Amino acid sequence: MDDVVMYLRGLVPGRRAVLALAIGALSGWLAALAGMPLPWMLGPMIGNTLAAILSLPVRGPDRLRPLVIPVIGVMLGSAMTPEMLDAAPRYAASFALLLPFLGLTALVSYAVYRRIGRYDPVTAFFSAMPGGLNDMLILGGAAGGNEKRIALAHAARVLLVILFVVLFYGFALDVSAGEVARGTAASALTALDWALLGAAAVAGVPLGGRLRLPAPQITGPMAPSGALHLAGLVTVAPPGFLILVAQVVIGTVIGCRFIGVSAAQIGRDLSLGAVSSVAMIAVAVIFAAGLTAITGLPLSLSFLGYSPGGLTEMSLLALAMGQDVAYVSVLHLVRIMLVIFAAQPVFRATRARAGDQTGTNPPRSES
Numbered sequence: 001m002d003d004v005v006m007y008l009r010g011l012v013p014g015r016r017a018v019l020a021l022a023i024g025a026l027s028g029w030l031a032a033l034a035g036m037p038l039p040w041m042l043g044p045m046i047g048n049t050l051a052a053i054l055s056l057p058v059r060g061p062d063r064l065r066p067l068v069i070p071v072i073g074v075m076l077g078s079a080m081t082p083e084m085l086d087a088a089p090r091y092a093a094s095f096a097l098l099l100p101f102l103g104l105t106a107l108v109s110y111a112v113y114r115r116i117g118r119y120d121p122v123t124a125f126f127s128a129m130p131g132g133l134n135d136m137l138i139l140g141g142a143a144g145g146n147e148k149r150i151a152l153a154h155a156a157r158v159l160l161v162i163l164f165v166v167l168f169y170g171f172a173l174d175v176s177a178g179e180v181a182r183g184t185a186a187s188a189l190t191a192l193d194w195a196l197l198g199a200a201a202v203a204g205v206p207l208g209g210r211l212r213l214p215a216p217q218i219t220g221p222m223a224p225s226g227a228l229h230l231a232g233l234v235t236v237a238p239p240g241f242l243i244l245v246a247q248v249v250i251g252t253v254i255g256c257r258f259i260g261v262s263a264a265q266i267g268r269d270l271s272l273g274a275v276s277s278v279a280m281i282a283v284a285v286i287f288a289a290g291l292t293a294i295t296g297l298p299l300s301l302s303f304l305g306y307s308p309g310g311l312t313e314m315s316l317l318a319l320a321m322g323q324d325v326a327y328v329s330v331l332h333l334v335r336i337m338l339v340i341f342a343a344q345p346v347f348r349a350t351r352a353r354a355g356d357q358t359g360t361n362p363p364r365s366e367s
Contacts, residue, residue, distance in 0.1 A: 016057050016058055016059035017058075017059045017060065017061040019056070019057065019058055019059075020048055020051070020058035020059055020060060020061065020252050020255075020256055021061055021248065021249070021252055023044070023047045023048055023051050023056075023058065023252070024043070024044030024047055024048055024248045024249075024251055024252035024255070025044070025248055026047065027043040027044050027046060027047025027048070027251075028040040028041075028043035028044050028047075028244075028247070028248050028251070029043070030043060030047075031043030031046070040244050040247040040248055040251065041133075041247040041248075041250060041251040042155060042158065042251065043251065044247075044248050044251030044252045044254075044255060045151070045155060045251040045252070045254045045255040046255065047255060048060075048251070048252050048254075048255025048256050048258075049255045049258045049266065051255070051256075052255065052256060052258040052259040052260070052261065053258070053261070053262075053263050053266070058255075058256055058259070059256060059259075060252060060253040060255075060256030060257065061249055061252060061253060062253060064249045064253075065249060065250065065253050066205075066217060068245065068246035068249045068250060069138075069217040069218060069246070069250070070201040070202070070204060070205055070217060070218075070220070070221040071201060071221075071238055071242050071243060071245075071246040072218060072243075072246055072250070073201070073204060073217065073218040073219065073220065073221030073222040073225065074197055074200050074201050074204070074221045074222070074225040074237075074238050075225075075237055075238050075243055076218070076222045076225070076226075076333070076336070077200065077221065077222040077223065077224070077225025077226035077227075077228070077229060078197075078225055078226075078229050078234070078236070078237035078238065079226075079229075079237075079329050079330075079333050080225075080226035080229050080230050080330075080333065081229055081230070081235075082230060082232060091297075091327055091330075091331070093291060093294055093295050094291060094295075094297075094302070094305060094327075094331055095331070095334065097287055097290070097291055098306075098331065098334060098335060098338070099338065101283065101284070101287045101306060102130060102335065102338060102339065104283055105130050105280050105283045105284070105308060106128050106129055106130060107128075108276075108279045108280065108283060109127070109128035109129075109130070109276045109279060109280055110124055110125060110128035112128070112272060112275050112276040112279060113127045113128055113153065113272060113276060116272065116275065117268075117269075117272040119146070119149060120145070120146070121351070122140065122143050122144050122145040122146075122347075123140065123145040123146040123149050123150060125140075125145070125343075125347055125350075126139060126140030126143065126145050126150050126343065126347075127140070127145075127149060127150050127153035127154070127273075127276070128153075128276065129339050129343050130157075130280060130308040130335065130339060131335075131336055131339030131340055131343065132154075132218075132336055132339075132340075133151065133154035133155060133158065133254075135218055135336065135339070135340050135343075136150055136154055136339075136343070137150055137151055137154070137254070138217065138218070139340070139343050139344060143344070143347060147257055148257045148258055148261060148269075149269050151254045151257060152266065152269040152270055152273055153269070153272070153273045153276065154273075155254075155273070156269075156270050156273025156274055156276075156277055157273060157276065157277045157280065157308060157309075158309060160273070160274060160277040160278070160281075161277060161280070161281060161307055161308055161309040162309055162317065164277075164281050164307075165303075165304065165307050165309065165314075165317060184236045184237045184238065184239055184240055185239065185240065186239040186240075186241060188236055189236055189239060192234075193234055193236055196228055196233060196234050197225065197228075197234060197238055199224070200221050200224040200225040200228060201221045201225075203224065204216075204220035204221030204222070204223065204224050204225070205217055205220045205221065206220070207220050207223070207224070208220020208221070208223070213341075218340070219340060219341075277308075280308045281307070281308070284303065284306040284307050284308060285303065287302075287306050288302040288303035288305070288306045289302075291306070300321065300323060301323050301324055301327060301328070304317065304318055304321065304323055304328050305327060305328050305331040305332070306331075309332075314328055314329075314332050
């Protein structure tokens with residue numbers, strides 16, 4: 001056994017990354033078998049977090065990360081279809097309440113991380129934002145936040161929100177999950193589809209940088225992908241296997257960020273994530289109930305539209321629960337876009353105001 005441990009510790013960095021990816025793939029497969037939500041991202045993240053805690057010689061495949069993040073951006077853009085825009089006017093009240101919902105949700109969650117968790121302002125802000133894990137991790141890291149804590153905060157939110165939604169539908173609304181459609185098969189894409197989606201992924205990143213978009217690795221490919229789908233030039237999402245690979249790589253990279261972090265610290269951060277998630281879900285229930293009272297929309301639909309989970313997960317849950325997928329998808333897509341594009345300007349404005357009030361420059365975050 002000692003010989004095996006010594007051999008593993010002697011792995012060169014490249015082989016350590018391969019070991020981390022192998023752990024990630026195995027963990028994703030086990031998570032999928034167990035029925036875990038978002039298994040191919042959360043599974044690798046959990047598996048490599050455990051590997052990091054156990055001091056196994058893993059290392060994040062950081063060089064692969066910039067190559068796979070655009071795939072997620074193209075996937076998000078593929079959610080924009082003409083049918084979704086046609087349906088949008090019917091849900092004007094839902095969009096009108098979305099901005100105050102996001103503001104209150106972020107404020108409540110920020111209070112949890114800042115007042116209870118004593119996070120530094122940068123980490124607390126991006127941990128509290130009801131946006132995607134990848135988006136907030138990129139934006140928060142660029143702003144100087146603690147990426148490990150931001151990742152844990154959003155991972156806890158995704159897990160707990162999806163778990164609560166399934167339980168709420170099953171016990172409160174008596175709606176059970178059905179079969180969920182799988183990702184697009186590679187054979188379903190034509191040569192033109194491959195060319196256009198590939199161009200969106202490759203050209204989108206520098207385009208996003210030139211336009212100074214927030215998180216250009218995601219928003220850059222998302223923009224041309226969305227335009228292509230809205231125009232009807234492409235009608236399919238990226239191949240399912242590419243999305244799966246992207247999730248494994250991203251989850252592995254996130255898990256390896258916890259190298260050197262104690263189990264006690266991880267447990268503390270996850271506990272805060274649970275408190276924050278419960279608070280966000282409570283706000284979602286209140287807004288969904290209010291929307292149902294105003295518009296007459298079913299509570300099962302309005303609640304799913306305001307649930308602070310990911311676009312992919314909530315859209316899949318909408319499909320599984322027999323709800324209006326277009327409504328849920330477009331509402332979450334708008335939510336993510338609002339958070340991505342507003343997070344940095346709002347953060348800078350609040351930090352600048354804090355500096356003006358104290359008469360000093362805003363303090364740098366602890367990371």
